[in-house]
Amino acid sequence: MLTQALFRALDKKAIWLVAILIAVAILVPASNLLLPNGHPLRLPNYAVPLFGKYLTFAMLALALDLVWGYCGILSLGHGAFFAIGGYGMGMYLMRQIGDRGVYANPVLPDFMVFLNWKELPWYWHGFDNFWFAMLMVMLVPALLAFVFGFLAFRSRVTGVYLSIITQAMTYALLLAFFRNDMGFGGNNGLTDFKEILGAPISADTTRAALFAASAIALALAVLVCSMVVNSKLGKVMVAVRDAESRARFLGYRVEYVKLFAFVVSAIIAGIAGALYVPQVGIINPGEFEPANSIEVVIWTAVGGRGTIIGPIIGAIMVNVGKSYFTGAFPEFWLFALGALFVITTLFLPKGIVGLIGQYRTLTTKREQHDRSAPSPADVEAGADPQPKAAE
């Protein structure tokens, strides 16, 4: 049954995407490690963790796409799941420092010694074990998403209201993680990592390995997402997105469908966060900023929501742009980002991927009447609780 689902998931586009990602996972580390310095095709050292970071962002965007593009839930708090995953990884890395910290305490991380804590809080136990930490990276976001989603979807909080309370959720977490008493390093977060699974964290080989892991994790996420959206459940998700009440009246348990999508999405976001932290070397409460979560939305929107490849393209493009602009014209970046929000919503409702589709339908319109599946932007107008303005 699973193989069947896999085969269905692996439509032509998804196969190509996975193949490309695996090729990237091999080629980028190879070009960095094997080619001699100065070779025109050699990737410079700084670029490997940078590109790795883009891949984790792409994964986060993909996670958001699963709930927003396919299920119509605009979460403005997906950064929270990402950050929680990051903190899970950060806790493991903190425990790996051992007695090499400033205060040389074999058990307590430096910031706890600094705060005069005597023993490890209960929720830090077990994080010295990599597999336990990875389990938590998935479980904790999943649990948060489950509880939050269960409450919200059961009482039919939808649309803008849901967006706002997801934003409130990440804001509350932001405030909470800023507190020193929480035991997550407060303002400074977790940093000064030394090694991961015994390998020094800033070594070129470790970074190459982390990059490869990010690419493979993204490929797996693509597989999972395309499996979900191509299944019957995926069809129901689209139905919920396009006409929630109608789906409910047809007998589908809308809240469970949404809950499923939300939890799967939170797990993917958590894994993305866990891969992000060792590559940038720090996790702090700033990741919970509501503004960060909204930025994720624009990555997804620019690339094209309701497609698997769209959010990946969007996340990478926007972040490459961000790296370039914040370096070259720091003043200009927010203008560009703001304009991107406006232009995308006004002129590119289906994103860049949709643009290609639009072009194709334009050229082939005459021969072939529009038989393509409805995309979210076409139908959302009808699905919205607010009646359309008089045209």
Place this chain on the structure above:
Amino acid sequence: MTFSRLLATLTVLLGTLLAPAYAQTADAELTQLVDALAPGSFKDREAAIAALVATGDTRVVPLLQTLAEGDLYASEADGKVVFITGSGATLGLVDPVTLAELGEAPKADLEKVKVNNSLRRVIRTAIGQLTLLSDDPRIRRSAAQSILHDADPANLELLEGSIAAETDPQIRQIMETARAVIILQTDATLEDKQAALPLVAAIGGRDALTLLTGALTNSPDELKPSIQASIDGLARDRAVWDAAQNVWYGISLGSVLLLAAIGLAITFGVMGVINMAHGEMVMLGAYTTYMVQETIRQSAPQLFDYSLAIALPLAFLVTALIGIAIERGVIRWLYGRALETLLATWGISLILQQSVRSIFGPTNRQVGNPSWMTGSFELGGLSITWSRLWIVVFAMVVFIALLLVLKRTALGLQMRAVTQNRRMASAMGIRTPFVDAMTFGLGSGVAGLAGVALSQIDNVSPNLGQGYIIDSFMVVVFGGVGNLWGTLVGALTLGIANKFLEPYAGAVLGKILILVLIILFIQRRPRGLFALKGRSVEA
């Protein structure tokens, strides 16, 4: 202290003090005593001050004040003590006794007459002694208050002398209270202390509580129960006043939230549009105030007290026009796509923020309080700042004005109609696009008004709006849309709840609790406290 301020103090003091035939020491003698301030240790200086006080000369008062502020200098060459004027490398010198100008000297040739904290206390008491017997009731009153504040047993004798001489009953009461406070500290007889107790308790508030708690330890055992009883009574009063103070803080916070959220509530209610750029409208209102004040500072400083009155209509106009421009330019293409409007307005908010940052710089801008908004007053045990009080009043005025606009004008009628049933309203001939533009303009304009008010209590920086946007959302979501009363109740509830949680949970944890409570509340009432009842069913 600049010389002009010094001069002003001097004229007031001299004008009132020199007239009576009170001990006037010869200039030369006094000068000698004054010069004795400069050399030696702090101990010598204390003796010199005592000698000065012993003269009873009123000219000593400004001198001591200057000394306490650390603005008294002595010439390094001959040790003469002088007042100084001006600033920079060369300073003007003034004789502290005759107030005659003594020419100029380079700063390097002058040495500051140093004071430390214990010396400052000595000086304060000395000034109190000099002024307690003054002829001006105002000076006597402030002197009595300063003695009451310090409660130095050394002043007891002096105080008793002045109580006997005091004619003004109010000032006498202050003096008696001060005496009572001192008596409680010393080892006076039991009867004296018993008589002093009610007077001290009558001071009320935190001060009396501290005094009595201090007195509890060094009092005879017979007195302890009655002191404890007074303490308990005071503590009960304090608890009531503290609660009242919390309510006031809550109302104050609530009115700020109301101002920030009410414009949002209108646009959200009528158009179903979440305007993420709302916070930036508040910020633009604050910057308009800044511009108005800058213009006034440069061209007409005497109008400064009216700056807010000028800024209000301007801020409304500026933000309303920007709001209408946003509505016509972007939002009207996105009707029916609420989530996309949210993203587009977020983009606009980023652009507005960065524009302001590029034009005015990222740092805070100085917006002044007009004189009628500075300071505070006491109401029973409440301390109320004028700026907060005016903001509460202003929020209520804005609220009532909006209520009137919605209920009493043609536009308000149309807005309500569109809120309730857009298609039907359209069918009845209401130009819904026009109503939308006007609504968005009105909501943005109200945000601008909020910005004028918030510029008085918050930092005016490009991030001003960001701090309020999530709180405003919470208010709107909690209160429910399409009903201004919901916004009022929501804002005040959240404000007061926040302030009541703060003492127990701390500011940050209190805020987190509120957010969690709202998230849970939304589960119970997904459309807020005052949900709009109607036939608008989800698709």
